[in-house]
Amino acid sequence: RKEVEQDPGPFNVPEGATVAFNCTYSNSASQSFFWYRQDCRKEPKLLMSVYSSGNEDGRFTAQLNRASQYISLLIRDSKLSDSATYLCVVNFANSGYALNFGKGTSLLVTP
Amino acid sequence: GAGVSQSPSNKVTEKGKDVELRCDPISGHTALYWYRQSLGQGLEFLIYFQGNSAPDKSGLPSDRFSAERTGGSVSTLTIQRTQQEDSAVYLCASSLPQPPTGGLPTDTQYFGPGTRLTVL
Numbered sequence: 001r002k003e004v005e006q007d008p009g010p011f012n013v014p015e016g017a018t019v020a021f022n023c024t025y026s027n028s029a030s031q032s033f034f035w036y037r038q039d040c041r042k043e044p045k046l047l048m049s050v051y052s053s054g055n056e057d058g059r060f061t062a063q064l065n066r067a068s069q070y071i072s073l074l075i076r077d078s079k080l081s082d083s084a085t086y087l088c089v090v091n092f093a094n095s096g097y098a099l100n101f102g103k104g105t106s107l108l109v110t111p
Numbered sequence: 112g113a114g115v116s117q118s119p120s121n122k123v124t125e126k127g128k129d130v131e132l133r134c135d136p137i138s139g140h141t142a143l144y145w146y147r148q149s150l151g152q153g154l155e156f157l158i159y160f161q162g163n164s165a166p167d168k169s170g171l172p173s174d175r176f177s178a179e180r181t182g183g184s185v186s187t188l189t190i191q192r193t194q195q196e197d198s199a200v201y202l203c204a205s206s207l208p209q210p211p212t213g214g215l216p217t218d219t220q221y222f223g224p225g226t227r228l229t230v231l
Contacts, residue, residue, distance in 0.1 A: 004153070042224070043202055043222035044154065044202075044222050046219050046221075049219075087153070098144065098156040098159055098169075098170065099146075099154070099156065099220060100156070101153040101154040101155075103151070103152060104153065
């Protein structure tokens with residue numbers, strides 16, 4: 001079983017739409033959670049950390065449910081520039097500082 | 112300031128040859144990581160360096176892979192006797208050291224642009 005699982009998509013949405021991505025992780029001892037964004041043929045960049053109480057950064061909202069081992073990312077009022085692959089990332093407590101990446105969810109925002 | 116840099120950006124080699132990939136972390140970052148990303152796959156952890164501590168090599172896929180970090184800064188990932196399945200983008204990341212505590216996130220890892228390795 002993959003340790004971090006995401007729906008690969010692609011998600012095709014019109015500008016202005018709200019879109020949600022989900023992610024599940026297998027290691028209940030996980031400590032840290034992130035969403036990274038990766039543009040085509042570019043390196044991953046941190047979008048936002050995910051806090052236990054949930055957190056918001058502008059149009060982006062991240063939620064964490066430790067009991068269900070589930071993380072979500074909500075993007076409101078989608079922009080064309082949001083088109084990218086969104087990577088769910090988890091730091092497992094028993095793997096030191098290495099990050100465990102999902103395969104990513106592809107988003108295409110169309111005019 | 113300057114980000115993580117990697118060289119070369121692209122490397123094409125023949126099966127069986129050795130390759131060296133270089134990473135220059137952000138100045139002041141004592142933690143350095145190597146990952147690889149194969150086509151259609153998620154990033155896979157390879158190795159982690161933190162200061163003068165022994166590296167965490169738990170992600171290296173075989174003994175053909177090795178890495179070193181000289182002077183606590185620049186790191187070199189070496190792949191010996193390359194195979195076609197080694198073809199991937201090799202990404203380096205660096206961060207300030209911060210042990211994970213409770214529900215707080217670890218310090219952000221900043222990635223370099225990667226080296227795209229193609230083994231023919």
